[in-house]
Amino acid sequence: MSNAVINITNLRLRTFIGFNPEEMTKQQDVVINIEIHYPADKAMTNDDVEAALNYKVITKKVISHVEAGHFKLLEKLVSDVLDICSEHDWTEYARVTIDKPHALRFADSVSLSLEWRK
Template sequence: MSLDRITLSGLRARGNHGVFDHERENGQTFVVDVALGVDCGPAAAADDLALTVDYGRVSEQVVALVEGPPVDLIETLAQQIADACLEHEGVHEVEVTVHKPEAPIQVPFDDVAVTISRSGR
């Protein structure tokens, strides 16, 4: 089966993820991109939201995970987001990128990001 993609880019939320105390105490902004591998054919043919993934609901779940209990690594956060996305009926694969633009590194930079790809059912 050839999969279509539903993409959410630039979801922003404040979280307290990181290994350093100041990251846990002060928090920082995280930016998340999610690409869902789905079959849009049935929904497009019927023009019916019930036959596709509600990306509004997915975006709310992503933000809730970023704002939720802290983890040390953005790799862990990315995995939690991927797992939540794969629980949606019709999502066969997902690619998640978690950006940490305020990462505590000592050289000039634009972004730090981790991208993972996972497949489900």
């Protein structure tokens, strides 16, 4: 069995993230990185679109959820995105890392990662 690894790199979105008064009323940038593993044998041999995991569908769900959401904690946001990435039956492993740029004064960003394995 051959596993494919899909990487969605630096998906830049805006959402409400944080629990400070200013963060609850002003959208902030987040940068999302996703890794999804799934068996790709049929897609590799048949060149059949239906045999491949559709990363565009997953990305659209992520965008819709993140942009419409209000999150106090990065942990909740990452967990929600991970749930979207792992909901397809073919997904065997998923990892999501979300960066919150400029969250700390002297750092480029703060990030949190979560993993899921079937």
